[in-house]
Amino acid sequence: MKTTIIATLGPASREPATMEAMVREGVRVFRLNFSHGDAASFADAVRDIRAISARLDIVLTVLADLSGPKIRVGELDHSPAHVVRGQEVLLGPVERRPAHDLDALFLPFDHPVILSELKEGDAVHLSDGMLRFTVVRCVEPGAVFALRAINGGLLTSHKGIAFPGKFISIPALTDKDRIDLVEALDLGVDAVAMSFVQSGRDILDLRDAMEKDGRVLPIIAKMEQRAAYDNLQAVLEAADCLMVARGDLGVQCPLPELPIMQKTIIDACRAKDKPVIVATQMLISMVDNPAPTRPETTDVANAILDGADAVMLSEETAIGKHPVEVVEYMASIAQQAEAYGLKKNGGPLSPEGREDPERTLAYCACLLADQTDSTALVCHTRSGTTALRVSGRRPVQPIYALSPNTGSLHMLNLSWGVIPRLVDRKHTSHLRRCEAFVQACADFAPGQSVVITAGQKTPGRMDLHTNEVKVYYKG
CATH class of the missing domain: 3.40.1380.20 (Pyruvate kinase, C-terminal domain)
Structure with a gap:
């Protein structure tokens, strides 16, 4: 297999035996999601990865994925929570939770600037757009709002929340990221993924922070904002690798545009011979099911045929019921797509006349x-x-x-x-x-x-x- 498989570690895949089985099926990069843990919580995992690498004589890469300023809800009373279509939930700071409505599902959210601009009719998306709500009324001006669910689904603590159509101007490298970065470097990670990238300057800021700590690692820019896409060439020039993070990108941009945006990002990376990762919901049905859906298999194959170097599994391996099997399916799909792509190419691809x-x-x-x-x-x-x-x-x-x-x-x-x-x-x-x-x-x-x-x-x-x-x- 020639396509790299990246697996996100989590409760479902944390046992060393499971991790080794995933490596044997094709995983070469393990993602540590700093939105759901800190360096101390990942220390044992890094040691296990190094041990597996030495035992199997395979180079394994540890990727630290920084949280960034992605806007998230806080800790739910009961996680996971089941949301049904038409259900009303409340959104706002924990300390402003209405005492008369304690039975309602409450989404802790403490961002005064955003809440001050929220109004009836605004769209609110959670879990990479899988759960969609509409603001139906203001419970407390500028603080607490009632949302009605447009669709149903599962919601867990600390999931990302987006407000399509509202621009939020915040730096990509947060104070939390700076702390996590230093601790991740001390932990010995091999690469860093940066969230909420909007410009090439964001990548340079992260590189400057690493230089101050004395160790500069490769940087993966996560393309999940419209601004990053609009500044594609500048971001690509500054970063070592791009990730098409389709969850947030699909929330921030109209969904019909997403397939072409993915292809455009891949093409830009291919022109520079820089690796590109396609991520988010690739085999998401396998969180619960023992086999993927037919559209999912086609999605993975098409990403590889478009020129992706790597494909990433998130919830599928972090919390899914079948972490090893999902890697096995991903590898099998990749092998089929690669064989077809190589046959279609008819030989190595020329540099297209570049004077290089x-x-x-x-x-x-x-x-x-x-x-x-x-x-x-x-x-x-x-x-x-x-x-x-x-x-x-x-x-x-x-x-x-x-x-x-x-x-x-x-x-x-x-x-x-x-x-x-x-x-x-x-x-x-x-x-x-x-x-x-x-x-x-x-x-x-x-x-x-x-x-x-x-x-x-x-x-x-x-x-x-x-x-x-x-x-x-x-x-």
Whole structure:
């Protein structure tokens, strides 16, 4: 399988045996949702991930997903709560809860600026738009409002709440995020996802915060705001990876626009050879059911065929009844979609005439692998750029990305078709490191060929870039 599967950890998947089973089915990235926990609560999970990684000899990436200023309801009296169509619920600060109406479902919400602007007829969406309400009356001006449910469903504590049509100007990096970031870095996470991104400046603010702490990790920008979509190129330039977070994006924008927005974001990332993740409600029916719906399987396949590098499971693995089975289904769908996509491509994708020597070299390496019937592409990469370029060409062969830098390997787990492997610095020559890896790797049989990309020093250049492609036969 070439598509990366990201699984969100939660009560349903927290046992080490379950986590290992998920890895065996294809998970390579574990998401820690800081909207539902802090670094201390994730410490054991990180230790277990590292232990599984060492035991299976597979690079696993730990992704810290910061809460951001996503507006959320507070702690419900009883969670989960079942909401039925037509039911009235109350929204407002806990201390302003009406004493005469204690039987009504109360949604704690303490945002005075938003409440001061709320009025009858306004739309209110919860749980990524799965639950929709209308404001029907003001119980206490500027504080407590009665909402009527347009549809029914399950509501849990701390779910996101949105007010379509109302612009909320708040910074993407909150005080809570800054605390969580420092603790996550101390915990040893490998990448950070930023919520509520609206501009490239938000990404730079997060990077500045990491620089002050002395460790800069790859940043995944979550595309869940209209402003982020409107500033797509600036956000893409600043971030290392984008996530199409369809839950919030679908709440903030008209639903009929969402499929094209998803495709546009994927296309933009593909043009830059930057990884892109598609997330939210991909196999959501499997929270309860042992198999996905037919539209869900098509949704996952289409995301992969559009060019997504990774697909993410949220509630499906965090609180669902079938965390391992949902990964198995996701992997099976991905394999089918990949086979069709590779056949349809008819070979590696060209760089489309861009004047970029690195992309051209990557394309040539993929063509050479096809023409020599090579088993794999083996890329030495320090920063990960070479492997990204090769991944962008979508070769049939697996891409082994070799690096002495663990940080680069963890980020490469997000890229399509890439198998990250750590190499030591015993050999100073990048080419020699690749050859030694091939000789020692049990994945290659004697006599099989691989195509190697590496960097060699050349006269007149002080820096070291990938500048060599070689067909290597294992002895």
